[in-house]
Amino acid sequence: MATIRKRGDRWQVQVRRQGFPPQSRSFVSHRDAAIWARQTERLIDQGDLPPDMSQLKKLTLGDLVERYRREVTPRKRGSQDESIVLGKFLLHPLCAKPLTAITTADFALYRDERLEQVTPATVRRQLNPVRHLYEVARREWRLPLTNPLSDLRLENADNRRERRLREGEEALLLDAADKSRNHLMRPIIELALETALRRSELLRIEGRHIDLQRRLLTIPEAKNGYARTIPLTA
Numbered sequence: 001m002a003t004i005r006k007r008g009d010r011w012q013v014q015v016r017r018q019g020f021p022p023q024s025r026s027f028v029s030h031r032d033a034a035i036w037a038r039q040t041e042r043l044i045d046q047g048d049l050p051p052d053m054s055q056l057k058k059l060t061l062g063d064l065v066e067r068y069r070r071e072v073t074p075r076k077r078g079s080q081d082e083s084i085v086l087g088k089f090l091l092h093p094l095c096a097k098p099l100t101a102i103t104t105a106d107f108a109l110y111r112d113e114r115l116e117q118v119t120p121a122t123v124r125r126q127l128n129p130v131r132h133l134y135e136v137a138r139r140e141w142r143l144p145l146t147n148p149l150s151d152l153r154l155e156n157a158d159n160r161r162e163r164r165l166r167e168g169e170e171a172l173l174l175d176a177a178d179k180s181r182n183h184l185m186r187p188i189i190e191l192a193l194e195t196a197l198r199r200s201e202l203l204r205i206e207g208r209h210i211d212l213q214r215r216l217l218t219i220p221e222a223k224n225g226y227a228r229t230i231p232l233t234a
Contacts, residue, residue, distance in 0.1 A: 002037035004030065015040045056144065061102055062095035067141075068133040077221070078200070085126050104148040111152065120155035127154065165193075195230050 002015045007026070011033040014024040023040050027033040069086045073079050089095065094102070094110055107127070114123045127149060134147040165173070170193065177186040188202055201219050209218045215232040222228050 002041060004033050004037060006030075013037050013040075015044070017041075017044045056099040059099050059143075060096055061099060062090055064099070064133055064137055065090055065095055065130070068129070068136060072133075072136055073129070082129055086129060089126065089130065099143075099145065102148060104151045107148055107152050111154065124154045124156070127152070194233055197230065 002013060004011055004013050006012075010026045010028060011030050012024065012026045013033045013036055014022055015037055016022050023044075025033075025036055027036065065086055069083055073082050073086065076082060092110065094106055097106070107130075111123055111127070114126065118126075131147065131149040134145055134149060137143045138145045138147065173189060174186055177189050180186075191197070192199075192202060195217065197219070201222065204219075205217070209220065210216075210232075211218070215234070217230040217232055219228050219230065
């Protein structure tokens with residue numbers, strides 16, 4: 001927003017936009033001041049003025065992660081898991097660095113460090129919310145950032161598993177469930193074996209989702225965002 005004030009015999013103009021340094025000049029006539037203000041606002045809107053990098057020097061990556069975890073993560077279906085992932089990421093020294101000092105090379109080092117402990121699929125899952133964080137900060141929070149993760153190479157490993165229970169393993173599994181302090185463990189495992197539902201789907205089942213007469217279970221929102229119906233055995 002432009003502010004025009006009369007100071008002595010001259011008109012002083014100041015244009016402010018979030019993410020850009022204040023622009024100011026003085027003019028003899030009010031008309032010239034107004035024209036300059038409109039031109040400057042247009043340059044800012046078009047991105048032709050350099051952004052104010054001073055605010056990035058005051059922010060660390062951890063500041064952004066905490067804000068994203070507080071404002072964006074709760075709106076997601078997998079919010080609990082993502083909050084845990086981001087909480088662990090906050091403990092890493094990378095989160096203490098100012099935003100102006102972080103490059104793709106920093107995330108490459110983090111990637112290689114994690115690959116010594118976990119699978120490529122896990123590293124990708126951990127860095128995906130951080131990649132999205134930068135986009136949210138740039139587009140919605142209007143921070144003058146580039147996304148260092150856009151150029152980071154992440155292996156797209158096929159992590160699918162086709163392991164089935166071998167003879168005798170189901171009995172051992174259910175026997176261990178009977179010894180669990182959680183009395184729901186056995187029915188959850190039995191339902192998982194009968195339906196192949198994901199853990200998150202199992203834990204969201206409500207009575208209204210079950211039609212015992214037709215032996216159908218409705219999942220209102222599956223992983224792909226759509227509902228699906230599961231036939232139940234007798």
